[in-house]
Amino acid sequence: MYDNKREFGNVLIVGLGMIGGSFAKSLKQQGLATLFGADRRVGELTLGVSTGVIDYPAQLDEVTISNMDIIILATPVRAMESVLTEIKAFIKPTTLITDVGSTKGSVVAAAAKVFGEAPANFIPGHPIAGAEKSGVLAANPHLFEKHMAIVTPLPYSDPELLDRLHRLWRAVGADVVSMDVDHHDHVLAASSHLPHLLAYTLVDTLANADRSQDIFRFAAGGFRDFTRIASSDPVMWRDVFLANKDATLATLDLFTDRLSDMRQAIVEADGASMYGVFTRAKSARDHFLRLLEQRTLGKPQEKQLSISVTPASAINGDIKLVGDKSLSHRALIMAALAEGVSELANVDLAGDVKVTMQALKDMGVVIEEFGCGSVRVHGVGRTGLRAPIAPINVHGSATSLYLLAPVFAGQAFSVDVLADDSLLNTPFTNLLRLLKNAGAAVSSGAADCLPFKFLPSSINAVSGKLPGPASSRLMSSAVLLGLFAQGDSSFESTMQFDEQVRALFASFGVEIEGQASITVRKAKLEAANIELPSDMQQSLWCVLLASLLPGSALQLQGVTHSGRMGALLDLLQQNGAKLEWCGEPLGVFATQRLRVSFAKLRSFSLSAEQSYEFREFLPCLAMAAVYAEGDSQFEAVSNLPYFYEDRMTTLVDGVNHIGGVGEWHAGTLLIKGSTPHGGDLDSAGNELVALAFLLLAARCRNGATVRDCQKLLAQIPNLEEIATTLGLKCSVLS
Ligand SMILES: NC(=O)C1=CN([C@@H]2O[C@H](COP(=O)(O)OP(=O)(O)OC[C@H]3O[C@@H](n4cnc5c(N)ncnc54)[C@H](O)[C@@H]3O)[C@@H](O)[C@H]2O)C=CC1
Numbered sequence: 001m002y003d004n005k006r007e008f009g010n011v012l013i014v015g016l017g018m019i020g021g022s023f024a025k026s027l028k029q030q031g032l033a034t035l036f037g038a039d040r041r042v043g044e045l046t047l048g049v050s051t052g053v054i055d056y057p058a059q060l061d062e063v064t065i066s067n068m069d070i071i072i073l074a075t076p077v078r079a080m081e082s083v084l085t086e087i088k089a090f091i092k093p094t095t096l097i098t099d100v101g102s103t104k105g106s107v108v109a110a111a112a113k114v115f116g117e118a119p120a121n122f123i124p125g126h127p128i129a130g131a132e133k134s135g136v137l138a139a140n141p142h143l144f145e146k147h148m149a150i151v152t153p154l155p156y157s158d159p160e161l162l163d164r165l166h167r168l169w170r171a172v173g174a175d176v177v178s179m180d181v182d183h184h185d186h187v188l189a190a191s192s193h194l195p196h197l198l199a200y201t202l203v204d205t206l207a208n209a210d211r212s213q214d215i216f217r218f219a220a221g222g223f224r225d226f227t228r229i230a231s232s233d234p235v236m237w238r239d240v241f242l243a244n245k246d247a248t249l250a251t252l253d254l255f256t257d258r259l260s261d262m263r264q265a266i267v268e269a270d271g272a273s274m275y276g277v278f279t280r281a282k283s284a285r286d287h288f289l290r291l292l293e294q295r296t297l298g299k300p301q302e303k304q305l306s307i308s309v310t311p312a313s314a315i316n317g318d319i320k321l322v323g324d325k326s327l328s329h330r331a332l333i334m335a336a337l338a339e340g341v342s343e344l345a346n347v348d349l350a351g352d353v354k355v356t357m358q359a360l361k362d363m364g365v366v367i368e369e370f371g372c373g374s375v376r377v378h379g380v381g382r383t384g385l386r387a388p389i390a391p392i393n394v395h396g397s398a399t400s401l402y403l404l405a406p407v408f409a410g411q412a413f414s415v416d417v418l419a420d421d422s423l424l425n426t427p428f429t430n431l432l433r434l435l436k437n438a439g440a441a442v443s444s445g446a447a448d449c450l451p452f453k454f455l456p457s458s459i460n461a462v463s464g465k466l467p468g469p470a471s472s473r474l475m476s477s478a479v480l481l482g483l484f485a486q487g488d489s490s491f492e493s494t495m496q497f498d499e500q501v502r503a504l505f506a507s508f509g510v511e512i513e514g515q516a517s518i519t520v521r522k523a524k525l526e527a528a529n530i531e532l533p534s535d536m537q538q539s540l541w542c543v544l545l546a547s548l549l550p551g552s553a554l555q556l557q558g559v560t561h562s563g564r565m566g567a568l569l570d571l572l573q574q575n576g577a578k579l580e581w582c583g584e585p586l587g588v589f590a591t592q593r594l595r596v597s598f599a600k601l602r603s604f605s606l607s608a609e610q611s612y613e614f615r616e617f618l619p620c621l622a623m624a625a626v627y628a629e630g631d632s633q634f635e636a637v638s639n640l641p642y643f644y645e646d647r648m649t650t651l652v653d654g655v656n657h658i659g660g661v662g663e664w665h666a667g668t669l670l671i672k673g674s675t676p677h678g679g680d681l682d683s684a685g686n687e688l689v690a691l692a693f694l695l696l697a698a699r700c701r702n703g704a705t706v707r708d709c710q711k712l713l714a715q716i717p718n719l720e721e722i723a724t725t726l727g728l729k730c731s732v733l734s
């Protein structure tokens, strides 16, 4: 009967109900232990044996207890003291004693009462998995899979037995986390105990109300969802509230205050307050569900998407492109930090910008979306953000990280920042230097990589030379960081401050003076109503497409001639592009209508400085160079940060693969003018490479298929629609 050959030896479950039964059934089905059950209801033990949950029924006597390797207490929490008293005299010090109770302080106190001090072989635990059912017939061997199990070891707990406890929970499929007893009781009071109290009280209130019959008869799904847990076992929950009195009272008081605020909002017909609470709550819950989904389902497998392009003749039309991505990030952040309500038009809400928007929502900012890039942002002011309930995930968006990091650094609460695999190996040395130089308390993973942890600290004005090579993102990080400092920031960069970004900051009351020697003057951050100019990458793509395809005549609305976009278009004009600006410049960003028609482009010759200045646009420029007259060269591409160079290497491989000619000479990229025959182009998952390959595909002789376009389609979800509007024949294949 007693068997020590299996991994966990002899395991006794005391209290063979739903949780104890589920544990036993899982271990038994996997053949990991010999299972014994004890319960004050003999019927549960008989059922336990007949349904294959345990091997043997048992008594809490000397023979049983002294032969056990593991004893698991799975009774309601207030029964545990009497069970411990009963078995105390027979326990061997090498036997692991643990429990599954929903409260932990009371169980530790019970053990201390029985043993004088909780012994080293007593280590409490708690699975965060369950159901409203009870009894051994509700046992489910898969109950704990992909759920968390909390262990709350005590300072003198035996490390070997703690290791065994971890292995035990992992064996039934749980992810084990360790926690302090008091913290456990406060967290669970809020996340589990309070909801059960509300559900029980709501159902009881309505059951005793006038018209109760009709209340239940006409109850909808919401009522069912909200009250499912009121079917839970009353003894178990009575015990929980008796055992975790202080922590549940604290969370109940907080909730009662907020409920009376909601009552007041209804009395005063204060729709704005209600709307704020509801949108913040929705956003918090959506966020929480995503976390939960990730834990239970793992990361979703990305489907490979390709785009096939039939060689096009002309493209034509009059089109308004979505707003600039980099300005969209900045506009949302500034509107969130401003005082009052901002109306933003033509915001790009796809791809990485979604990451920035979600982070702001996670910190309590209400953002209403009206479709077509129109959003209303209810600014909370520089000090009005709230601590997010979970780490902020910037997924694969380095831009979100650059622009949000200064905001996290300036908060009075701490923020943890995570990312997806794609960004986890990227070092953010210069960003971290900028933050730390200004006094931010931020720690990172190894080699300046994510994850980051920000702790509250006081931020000093940004001064001196910005670290590392100049970049528009880092300059904006510096401006944003300065918003949280005392006094005005002044810093130097080797690059000129972009005029469009300057105009954007100015709209919200932040004046940026100077070109490469910058002074940031911040007054009160004011809400703004602005319309963003067309996205630079997408505008460039359309301009090049029209320039490459004979017969094309295209009109682009809302393009700006200021800043980097202006410089880029000037470069194209010097290379023979036929561009014509129409109408007066409008609005903060001086946008105009741009006419583009086919042109025989001359070969490109970019100096090292120009390769650096236009580094984000090199992929599209290099693919246009394939169809330019003569040989183009892009100097010093190999001196760019590695990921720019990687993009160009992928592009050159693609060009050569489909019959064009691209070569490297001492860091300079040479592209010979030609008309490739076409074929397969692998973008290696990079969205800018994929976008540039579409240009290449549009004019090659037989068309081409661009592989690995998931990221591109996430960033520009309406790409197929844009192409159709312009008359370019392309289709997405999965
Ligand atoms: N129900 C749930 O979803 C979860 C429950 N828990 C905890 O697990 C424990 C068990 O809960 P359930 O399995 O749901 O309850 P249950 O009612 O299904 O099982 C409890 C069992 O303990 C037995 N019992 C009561 N007093 C006893 C005593 N003095 N000696 C021997 N047996 C005794 C009962 O007869 C019953 O069979 C509780 O401490 C609860 O807080 C933890 C996580 C989830």
Ligand SMILES: O=C(O)C(=O)Cc1ccc(O)cc1
Binding pocket: 101, 102, 127, 128, 129, 130, 131, 132, 192, 229
């Ligand atoms: O049924 C549900 O949704 C639960 O909330 C289950 C539950 C009940 C008690 C716990 O201590 C842990 C989990």
